[in-house]
Amino acid sequence: MDQSHIRNFCIIAHIDHGKSTLADRFLQKTGAISDRDMREQFLDQMDIERERGITIKAQTVRLKYIAKNGQEYQLNLIDTPGHVDFNYEVSRSLAACEGALLLVDATQGVEAQTVANALLAMEQKLELIPVINKVDLPSADPEKARKEIEEILALDATGAIEASGKTGKGMDEILEAIISHLPSPRGNPLASPRALIMDSWFDAYQGVIMLVRVVDGALKVNQEIHLVNVGKNFTVQKLGVFTPVAQPVNELQAGEVGFVIANIKEVRDTKIGDTITDTANPATKPLPGFKEIKPMVFAGLYPTDPDQYEDFKTALEKLRLNDSSFTFEPETSLALGFGFRCGFLGSLHMEIIQERLEREYQLSLITTAPTVVYEVKTTQGETITVDNPAKLPEVQFIDTILEPYAKAHIHAPATFVGPVLKLCESSRGMQEGIQYFGTERVLITYHIPFGEMMFGFHDQLKSVSKGYASLDYTITNYEPGDLIKLNILINSDPVDALSCIVHRDQAYYKGRELAAKLKELIPRQMFEIAIQAAIGNKVIARETVKALRKDVIAKCYGGDITRKRKLLEKQKEGKKRMKKVGSVEIPQEAFLSVLKVK
Amino acid sequence: MIKMKNNPLALYIHIPYCLEKCPYCDFHSIATQKKEIPEEEYASLLIAQLIHEVERLDLRDRSLISIFFGGGTPSLMSPKFFDAVINEVMGHFNSDADLEITVETNPATATFENFKQWQSLGINRVSFGAQSFNDILLKKLGRNHSSAQAKEAIQEALDAGFTNVSCDLIFGIEGQSFKDLENDLETTMSFEIPHISAYQLTVESGTPLASWVQSGKFHLPQEEVLAQMHHQVAAKFENHGWHRYEISNYAKKGFECRHNLQYWRYKDYLGIGSGAVSFMNGKRWRTTRKLSEYLKRDWFYEDEETINEKTAQKERWMMSLRLAEGVLMTKQEKEKWKPMLLQWEKEGWIIDLDNRMALTDKGFLFCSRITQNVFALIDEM
Numbered sequence: 001m002d003q004s005h006i007r008n009f010c011i012i013a014h015i016d017h018g019k020s021t022l023a024d025r026f027l028q029k030t031g032a033i034s035d036r037d038m039r040e041q042f043l044d045q046m047d048i049e050r051e052r053g054i055t056i057k058a059q060t061v062r063l064k065y066i067a068k069n070g071q072e073y074q075l076n077l078i079d080t081p082g083h084v085d086f087n088y089e090v091s092r093s094l095a096a097c098e099g100a101l102l103l104v105d106a107t108q109g110v111e112a113q114t115v116a117n118a119l120l121a122m123e124q125k126l127e128l129i130p131v132i133n134k135v136d137l138p139s140a141d142p143e144k145a146r147k148e149i150e151e152i153l154a155l156d157a158t159g160a161i162e163a164s165g166k167t168g169k170g171m172d173e174i175l176e177a178i179i180s181h182l183p184s185p186r187g188n189p190l191a192s193p194r195a196l197i198m199d200s201w202f203d204a205y206q207g208v209i210m211l212v213r214v215v216d217g218a219l220k221v222n223q224e225i226h227l228v229n230v231g232k233n234f235t236v237q238k239l240g241v242f243t244p245v246a247q248p249v250n251e252l253q254a255g256e257v258g259f260v261i262a263n264i265k266e267v268r269d270t271k272i273g274d275t276i277t278d279t280a281n282p283a284t285k286p287l288p289g290f291k292e293i294k295p296m297v298f299a300g301l302y303p304t305d306p307d308q309y310e311d312f313k314t315a316l317e318k319l320r321l322n323d324s325s326f327t328f329e330p331e332t333s334l335a336l337g338f339g340f341r342c343g344f345l346g347s348l349h350m351e352i353i354q355e356r357l358e359r360e361y362q363l364s365l366i367t368t369a370p371t372v373v374y375e376v377k378t379t380q381g382e383t384i385t386v387d388n389p390a391k392l393p394e395v396q397f398i399d400t401i402l403e404p405y406a407k408a409h410i411h412a413p414a415t416f417v418g419p420v421l422k423l424c425e426s427s428r429g430m431q432e433g434i435q436y437f438g439t440e441r442v443l444i445t446y447h448i449p450f451g452e453m454m455f456g457f458h459d460q461l462k463s464v465s466k467g468y469a470s471l472d473y474t475i476t477n478y479e480p481g482d483l484i485k486l487n488i489l490i491n492s493d494p495v496d497a498l499s500c501i502v503h504r505d506q507a508y509y510k511g512r513e514l515a516a517k518l519k520e521l522i523p524r525q526m527f528e529i530a531i532q533a534a535i536g537n538k539v540i541a542r543e544t545v546k547a548l549r550k551d552v553i554a555k556c557y558g559g560d561i562t563r564k565r566k567l568l569e570k571q572k573e574g575k576k577r578m579k580k581v582g583s584v585e586i587p588q589e590a591f592l593s594v595l596k597v598k
Numbered sequence: 599m600i601k602m603k604n605n606p607l608a609l610y611i612h613i614p615y616c617l618e619k620c621p622y623c624d625f626h627s628i629a630t631q632k633k634e635i636p637e638e639e640y641a642s643l644l645i646a647q648l649i650h651e652v653e654r655l656d657l658r659d660r661s662l663i664s665i666f667f668g669g670g671t672p673s674l675m676s677p678k679f680f681d682a683v684i685n686e687v688m689g690h691f692n693s694d695a696d697l698e699i700t701v702e703t704n705p706a707t708a709t710f711e712n713f714k715q716w717q718s719l720g721i722n723r724v725s726f727g728a729q730s731f732n733d734i735l736l737k738k739l740g741r742n743h744s745s746a747q748a749k750e751a752i753q754e755a756l757d758a759g760f761t762n763v764s765c766d767l768i769f770g771i772e773g774q775s776f777k778d779l780e781n782d783l784e785t786t787m788s789f790e791i792p793h794i795s796a797y798q799l800t801v802e803s804g805t806p807l808a809s810w811v812q813s814g815k816f817h818l819p820q821e822e823v824l825a826q827m828h829h830q831v832a833a834k835f836e837n838h839g840w841h842r843y844e845i846s847n848y849a850k851k852g853f854e855c856r857h858n859l860q861y862w863r864y865k866d867y868l869g870i871g872s873g874a875v876s877f878m879n880g881k882r883w884r885t886t887r888k889l890s891e892y893l894k895r896d897w898f899y900e901d902e903e904t905i906n907e908k909t910a911q912k913e914r915w916m917m918s919l920r921l922a923e924g925v926l927m928t929k930q931e932k933e934k935w936k937p938m939l940l941q942w943e944k945e946g947w948i949i950d951l952d953n954r955m956a957l958t959d960k961g962f963l964f965c966s967r968i969t970q971n972v973f974a975l976i977d978e979m
Contacts, residue, residue, distance in 0.1 A: 526964050527945065549825035550963035555797045555846055556920060558625060558668060559610060559861050559875040561913050562882055562903055568916065572970040583941070 013103035021165035096213035099127035099182030106140035112411035112470030130160035185255030193217030202321035208264035224279035234262035295343025302339030315361035412469035419464035612871035624802035626873030662691035664857035706743035713758030764793035792853035924956025
């Protein structure tokens with residue numbers, strides 16, 4: 001199709017502002033899906049996505065639309081991932097679009113992710129169409145939403161479309177606005193091909209499938225292609241588009257969106273943001289914006305049952321086939337045995353992977369407290385990266401420890417400024433700005449050690465703001481910090497999996513809290529258990545779990561041995577999620593207790 | 599399966615009738631008035647089942663060490679009932695010279711006359727469910743007899759000529775003090791009976807007691823108090839010549855309960871009557887608990903289970919660890935588990951009796967945990 005009849009767009013929205021429902025309506029409206037085949041949130045394919053109401057992988061769908069002017073258009077809806085942990089992926093999906101619908105919930109107004117993604121879209125010079133959604137709800141206040149779009153995002157919202165994904169109101173208007181307001185793609189159809197990889201995944205039958213936006217030239221079946229940043233060549237076997245079912249095509253032309261299958265075995269060869277070009281006739285310059293994505297949060301994952309180690313390894317390999325942003329390498333812990341140190345983009349990413357491992361692969365896992373990656377300058381003049389507190393060099397070899405910092409944008413009603421600032425300050429943040437929009441909304445910008453905000457911060461922010469504040473962040477740089485390692489000893493043995501790196505000013509407090517928390521979590525056993533927190537050799541806190549005096553001692557008459565055996569077996573199974581450290585049984589939650597200390 | 603005619607058998611006969619259900623009890627029985635109990639019918643059914651089982655399992659002339667009438671409340675049955683059943687049993691087995699015949703007895707149900715008649719029928723052991731000699735505590739337990747009745751019943755059994763008399767006590771009752779327990783122990787010992795069972799009140803799921811505890815209507819003593827009571831009981835009896843041969847059982851030498859030892863030593867038993875469990879030839883099963891079906895001669899088996907080697911190993915340990923004599927270890931167990939056994943010995947939980955392993959008094963208090971650890975070791979084998 002000629003480019004003037006193509007529109008590539010995405011929907012920018014905060015979580016729960018109705019993005020998926022709106023997308024569902026487009027599918028129905030354009031006849032891509034019959035009402036009979038319609039199911040809720042069609043584009044969110046994974047169970048986890050549907051349950052959590054977030055999109056993890058990017059999706060595209062090509063819609064055929066006959067406009068009021070009688071002409072046929074090809075609309076490509078690009079559904080972007082929707083969470084702060086996936087900022088870079090979002091930026092690459094946006095780069096594939098010329099415009100976006102800025103969807104704002106009429107009952108909620110503009111929120112942090114609306115702002116963050118709108119800013120990203122503006123950076124990419126995308127044309128925005130404001131849509132005020134959920135106007136059918138009794139608590140809807142479209143005027144307020146309109147005002148916020150103007151004040152907070154400095155966008156003209158006079159023409160904002162009032163819509164309801166639920167009732168279908170405003171759908172025609174939106175589709176027409178896409179044709180009239182959004183620019184068509186303007187690539188050079190005759191140049192050497194350049195296509196942007198938006199996402200990729202592994203399919204057991206077809207190998208890696210890449211989701212691409214062709215910018216210049218065209219991709220053809222049997223073409224030899226070159227992946228610029230990876231530096232590898234492949235042959236195109238199959239091209240296609242999602243309507244939303246996969247439909248093969250012979251060619252993807254400039255301006256179009258679709259998928260490419262090229263006998264690629266490893267997802268890591270298809271990096272998000274990379275450029276596909278022709279091997280024989282390569283483009284002179286790759287598409288801008290490519291970044292190597294690195295995991296920022298690390299944790300040790302261990303099977304509770306050592307016999308599951310091989311299954312666990314296989315599961316990780318399979319997951320990694322589909323998610324190149326997550327890494328793993330074998331790790332041994334004195335406390336937990338054989339496992340893997342896994343790297344994630346953020347805490348949500350970690351939860352998702354862990355959940356998929358347990359749910360899809362039936363594994364029972366113990367996770368250690370996640371940590372950020374520290375850079376350590378040693379006294380010998382080396383710089384090493386530390387993604388596991390247990391691997392921190394001895395104090396005498398440390399010159400400086402540097403920790404990652406993030407720039408956090410917090411969007412909140414003005415009434416919650418006090419508690420939000422307090423939270424940021426207690427997380428060792430440095431204020432960079434407070435910007436008021438009208439009298440009701442405020443955007444607070446902080447420079448915060450990422451280690452302080454990678455886990456729990458979001459929940460606390462929600463709790464201090466009664467759920468109204470929202471957060472967006474980007475990792476910016478590394479800075480030296482007065483950091484030390486806090487060790488936990490159980491019956492005098494250091495437990496590597498419980499050690500953590502903390503700021504010196506917080507060490508005493510955290511040591512005491514952590515020991516107290518562990519006392520709560522470790523059940524009484526047949527002997528006394530001493531829990532100590534120590535910095536180096538200096539014990540700074542001690543708690544004791546008193547010895548259990550006795551079991552439940554049931555009588556045993558009447559010969560019903562089976563029932564008694566089964567009861568004991570059941571109790572024994574209940575202990576399986578505990579890990580034995582020396583002779584002490586430590587429950588799974590204890591390894592995450594460091595996160596519960598604030 | 600190798601037939602072991604010489605492998606002795608114990609016979610359990612279940613009487614699933616009580617006048618009232620005790621709120622803590624989860625044994626199979628129904629509350630009924632005495633005159634409503636279909637005694638003759640039940641006796642004829644037991645006999646029919648016995649004949650059937652002897653045939654089915656090829657038990658003829660097997661040597662028999664015990665007949666145990668348990669319940670329920672067997673003492674509700676008349677001497678005629680016992681006469682009929684015992685006579686039938688004797689006709690099928692080769693009874694041991696020391697054959698033990700026990701009747702579980704509720705103190706409110708038996709009379710001197712009865713005891714006299716039981717004696718003539720060959721019943722040689724009476725086991726009283728006295729539970730406590732404190733009327734307030736008896737009430738808390740929902741027992742239908744008084745302390746005075748219990749004392750009287752025990753005395754009558756002794757007077758009637760029974761030498762092998764046992765008394766069951768329960769401790770850890772809400773409001774029970776150490777002094778209260780001491781009084782119960784003293785009273786029990788004052789009868790000079792050769793066997794005492796003293797067990798901690800356990801909350802069985804599905805019983806009224808369980809829901810009382812759940813709702814806060816009944817308070818169990820603190821763990822420390824219970825541990826203390828266990829020691830109090832053990833010390834008292836052992837200082838006065840009753841040796842602790844099982845976690846909750848104390849006896850004068852030679853008066854250990856042969857029937858229960860059969861369970862704990864993991865040996866064969868046949869159970870007849872509604873709800874009775876049997877175990878032999880690597881199989882366990884239960885005669886239907888549906889009394890109405892049983893009474894229609896429509897009895898069938900429930901929870902049939904084939905015990906594989908590993909499960910048998912676990913069960914053998916689970917049962918034998920309750921005994922002071924401990925477990926006879928196989929060579930493999932002894933070798934493979936050495937590090938664990940040494941550690942437990944160091945902790946004072948077990949004693950190494952040459953080829954046997956036994957729990958100490960301290961170890962008895964952790965019997966369940968230690969058993970679970972053994973299960974884990976067996977799983978790894």
